Amino acid sequence: xxxxxxxxxxxxxxxxxxFAPAAGLVILFALFMAFAIAQDINIxxxxxxxxxxxxxxxxxxxxxxxxxxxxxxxxxxxxxxCVSALIGAMVYGRxxxxxxxxxxxxxxxxxxxxxxxxxxxxxxxxxxxxxxxMLSLLNAAVLMLxxxxxxxxxxxxxxxxxxxxxxxxxxxxxxxxxxxxxxxAFSFLKLGRQEKFMGGxxxxxxxxxxxxxxxxxxxFALAGLGVGLGAFxxxxxxxxxxxxxxxxxxxxxxxSIVFGGMPVSGGARSRIYSASIGALSMTLLSQIMLMxxxxxxxxxxxxxxxxxxxxxxxxNDGRKxxxxx
Amino acid sequence: xxxxxxxxxxxxFGSTIALNNVSFEAYxxxxxxxxxxxxxxxxxxxxxxxxMQKCDSGEMLFMGTPWNPSSMNDALKKGVxxxxxxxxxxxxxxxxxNIFLSESQRFKKGPFVDRKRMINEAQTALNQIGADHISAxxxxxxxxFQDRKLIEIAKVMANNPKVLVVDETTTALxxxxxxxxxxxxxxxxxxNGTVIFIxxxxxxxxxxxxxxxxxxxxxxxxxxxxxxxxxxxxxxxMIGRELSGSYYRDDYGDPAGExxxxxxxxxxxxxxLDHFSFELHKxxxxxxxxxxxxxxxxxxxxxxxxxxxxxxxxxVYGKKVNTxxxxxKMQMGYVAKDRDTESLNxxxxxxxxxxxxxxxxxxxxxxxxxxxxxxxxxxxxxxGLSIKCTGADQYVSxxxxxxxxxxxxxxxxxxxxxxxxxxxxxxxxxxxxxxxMYQLMYQMRQEGKSILLISEEMAELIGMSDRILxxxxxxxxxxxxxxxxxxxxxxxxxxx
Numbered sequence: 001x002x003x004x005x006x007x008x009x010x011x012x013x014x015x016x017x018x019f020a021p022a023a024g025l026v027i028l029f030a031l032f033m034a035f036a037i038a039q040d041i042n043i044x045x046x047x048x049x050x051x052x053x054x055x056x057x058x059x060x061x062x063x064x065x066x067x068x069x070x071x072x073x074x075x076x077x078x079x080x081x082c083v084s085a086l087i088g089a090m091v092y093g094r095x096x097x098x099x100x101x102x103x104x105x106x107x108x109x110x111x112x113x114x115x116x117x118x119x120x121x122x123x124x125x126x127x128x129x130x131x132x133x134m135l136s137l138l139n140a141a142v143l144m145l146x147x148x149x150x151x152x153x154x155x156x157x158x159x160x161x162x163x164x165x166x167x168x169x170x171x172x173x174x175x176x177x178x179x180x181x182x183x184x185a186f187s188f189l190k191l192g193r194q195e196k197f198m199g200g201x202x203x204x205x206x207x208x209x210x211x212x213x214x215x216x217x218x219x220f221a222l223a224g225l226g227v228g229l230g231a232f233x234x235x236x237x238x239x240x241x242x243x244x245x246x247x248x249x250x251x252x253x254x255x256s257i258v259f260g261g262m263p264v265s266g267g268a269r270s271r272i273y274s275a276s277i278g279a280l281s282m283t284l285l286s287q288i289m290l291m292x293x294x295x296x297x298x299x300x301x302x303x304x305x306x307x308x309x310x311x312x313x314x315x316n317d318g319r320k321x322x323x324x325x
Numbered sequence: 326x327x328x329x330x331x332x333x334x335x336x337x338f339g340s341t342i343a344l345n346n347v348s349f350e351a352y353x354x355x356x357x358x359x360x361x362x363x364x365x366x367x368x369x370x371x372x373x374x375x376x377m378q379k380c381d382s383g384e385m386l387f388m389g390t391p392w393n394p395s396s397m398n399d400a401l402k403k404g405v406x407x408x409x410x411x412x413x414x415x416x417x418x419x420x421x422x423n424i425f426l427s428e429s430q431r432f433k434k435g436p437f438v439d440r441k442r443m444i445n446e447a448q449t450a451l452n453q454i455g456a457d458h459i460s461a462x463x464x465x466x467x468x469x470f471q472d473r474k475l476i477e478i479a480k481v482m483a484n485n486p487k488v489l490v491v492d493e494t495t496t497a498l499x500x501x502x503x504x505x506x507x508x509x510x511x512x513x514x515x516x517n518g519t520v521i522f523i524x525x526x527x528x529x530x531x532x533x534x535x536x537x538x539x540x541x542x543x544x545x546x547x548x549x550x551x552x553x554x555x556x557x558x559x560x561x562x563m564i565g566r567e568l569s570g571s572y573y574r575d576d577y578g579d580p581a582g583e584x585x586x587x588x589x590x591x592x593x594x595x596x597x598l599d600h601f602s603f604e605l606h607k608x609x610x611x612x613x614x615x616x617x618x619x620x621x622x623x624x625x626x627x628x629x630x631x632x633x634x635x636x637x638x639x640x641v642y643g644k645k646v647n648t649x650x651x652x653x654k655m656q657m658g659y660v661a662k663d664r665d666t667e668s669l670n671x672x673x674x675x676x677x678x679x680x681x682x683x684x685x686x687x688x689x690x691x692x693x694x695x696x697x698x699x700x701x702x703x704x705x706x707x708x709g710l711s712i713k714c715t716g717a718d719q720y721v722s723x724x725x726x727x728x729x730x731x732x733x734x735x736x737x738x739x740x741x742x743x744x745x746x747x748x749x750x751x752x753x754x755x756x757x758x759x760x761x762m763y764q765l766m767y768q769m770r771q772e773g774k775s776i777l778l779i780s781e782e783m784a785e786l787i788g789m790s791d792r793i794l795x796x797x798x799x800x801x802x803x804x805x806x807x808x809x810x811x812x813x814x815x816x817x818x819x820x821x
Binding site (some may be wrong): 127134151187188189190191192193196197200201203204205206207209210211267268 | 355363602629631649652653659661666667668669670671672673674677680681684685688692693694695736
């Protein structure tokens with residue numbers, strides 16, 4: 001075999017590898033359609049459900065990609081979203097304005113997120129350490145907010161107040177607008193390049209003039225924006241808020257990002273679309289297993305196995321077999 | 326008796342043929358040199374023999390019996406040890422834990438590890454190779470590159486190997502470190518062991534080795550016996566052509582510019598810099614020489630604002646520089662000694678590495694990256710520096726040492742740096758790439774750029790510098806000027 005053929009084969013292999021998560025999504029979608037047709041399920045209704053379930057995770061996870069790209073992570077995303085949603089609901093209670101509610105959600109989420117990164121910068125700590133501390137603080141804040149402003153267990157926004165925006169069209173609009181901002185920042189701004197480089201080798205990045213603290217602050221600000229939008233969408237979807245609101249978001253975000261092909265260590269191979277692919281894939285997989293009548297225990301096990309498999313494949317893509325010479 | 330036999334070995338990495346039917350052998354009581362350009366297959370062949378990876382086809386024998394180690398550890402236990410080219414220690418654990426990384430079972434004391442015994446034995450291993458200045462209880466990350474290399478050597482030698490592979494290790498070491506390795510090699514030879522020695526330093530390899538096997542593009546070209554050693558013949562067989570033009574610059578009496586572009590005054594840094602002052606002129610190559618621990622590597626970092634000094638200051642074009650970003654704005658660039666950690670992000674592409682320092686140069690309005698602009702910017706460096714690669718998207722980890730170094734250069738040349746701090750710029754690169762780099766440095770000098778050349782290679786300093794500042798214990802010991810008469814002995818006498 002001549003060298004050119006081998007080169008083409010190698011390029012093809014790399015291309016296939018980079019498209020593997022998207023191919024996985026397509027396969028899952030095909031499987032879902034096959035089951036839906038076989039079981040005569042209302043496909044538009046099911047698809048709407050899948051989107052409804054995925055939108056919030058996609059928004060939050062897409063913002064979180066900026067943090068993961070730096071090789072860091074934020075364990076407090078779910079708690080941040082809960083607090084932001086509670087503050088948003090309280091602001092609505094005072095103003096009866098959806099715009100003010102949106103503003104309050106975004107402002108509080110961004111401030112909380114920035115606090116993590118600024119504290120890390122001031123005390124020279126890894127950012128994830130401050131997010132762990134922030135998780136405890138936010139959980140306490142949730143209890144205080146609900147105790148002080150609600151009925152004791154919940155804070156409510158009247159359902160009729162948000163019914164006009166609780167539509168799939170509105171959610172898709174928010175999602176696409178935020179995705180556009182993130183894709184632009186990640187792929188066409190210096191910020192995205194610098195974050196990928198910093199995540200891959202912080203020492204070399206610093207010696208190339210990159211400032212880790214500034215990049216972390218930008219990453220957390222963008223992630224905070226996603227959390228704020230996620231909090232707003234949460235209120236529109238489920239206007240009765242409790243201490244359990246967004247309880248699983250933190251874990252869903254991590255799983256979606258990894259499932260979408262994002263390397264756990266961040267760096268140059270980070271992809272902004274990983275969150276969308278991963279969240280949709282996870283929801284489709286859950287739906288398929290539901291249609292197969294698998295009980296929740298088995299379905300969790302299947303997800304865990306697939307999760308490990310994806311991480312294993314993404315960490316063994318063949319590049320490391322090439323010996324530095 | 327033959328200790329090492331490799332027959333018809335083949336190895337391919339994706340589209341790259343790393344080894345093409347390679348066969349060679351080494352004998353008891355022999356030091357066999359392997360030499361060749363970066364990417365010629367020296368490290369690949371020996372790393373396969375030492376159990377680091379598998380070959381695609383071929384046969385290996387050790388002491389006449391088939392040899393197929395499952396890992397480096399397995400090979401070491403059975404008598405074949407290798408000191409690798411790249412950094413092979415774990416930074417976050419102690420020196421003792423590094424030396425006995427795979428042998429913690431040996432120190433089991435009930436459910437615990439007998440740390441005291443491990444440290445004692447590690448210290449013995451260090452003392453035996455002459456690295457008694459390293460404490461076995463120290464955290465490895467606290468040590469410099471040379472000492473970490475000595476830990477690797479101690480680790481290998483603690484297992485009394487019959488065959489020792491030394492892969493491009495000596496260029497990372499000062500004379501003291503080199504002497505330690507030479508002594509080990511000589512001892513092994515006397516005790517009927519075998520050493521396979523890989524180096525780009527032709528003088529060193531000719532001096533140390535009994536035979537010399539030359540590889541080029543994954544194939545064995547020829548083997549020279551000691552009596553046949555001839556520098557020109559070896560160079561020609563290595564690169565497949567005669568080296569044309571001068572190796573170093575050959576001008577004398579061509580003065581550098583008058584303008585002072587960088588001025589350092591009384592720089593002090595813990596045990597590394599002691600009231601160090603100097604001036605760098607426009608269009609000057611200023612060599613900084615000394616023993617590895619003399620502070621010259623710290624000086625490079627301080628001048629790029631990567632490390633703060635305790636007192637003293639430096640100015641670039643008359644302005645103080647406090648951060649790396651400011652240094653870059655003043656058109657400074659810095660190629661670090663530790664290429665794979667400090668100069669390059671090896672898990673990123675060539676494009677990412679070259680573009681990262683020049684984003685402000687091609688970004689529209691200083692922030693918007695257009696793929697076309699970026700591609701043009703990077704391709705200019707790939708073409709200009711003749712970087713051998715499959716394309717700008719190739720990962721740097723897949724490049725040979727010389728091409729990695731070219732990427733590190735390209736990163737700073739792309740943004741048209743006027744002042745370059747080069748710390749051991751030709752470490753681990755072959756003579757072909759070395760010559761190209763020397764020509765590039767000279768060309769830059771002629772264009773009026775200023776270069777601070779920090780180097781542990783005397784010949785390089787003498788051959789390339791307009792002036793040489795010799796450092797000892799962080800202080801300026803002597804200033805020497807470019808002259809045909811300047812010899813290595815003239816420089817060395819002020820270093821030690």
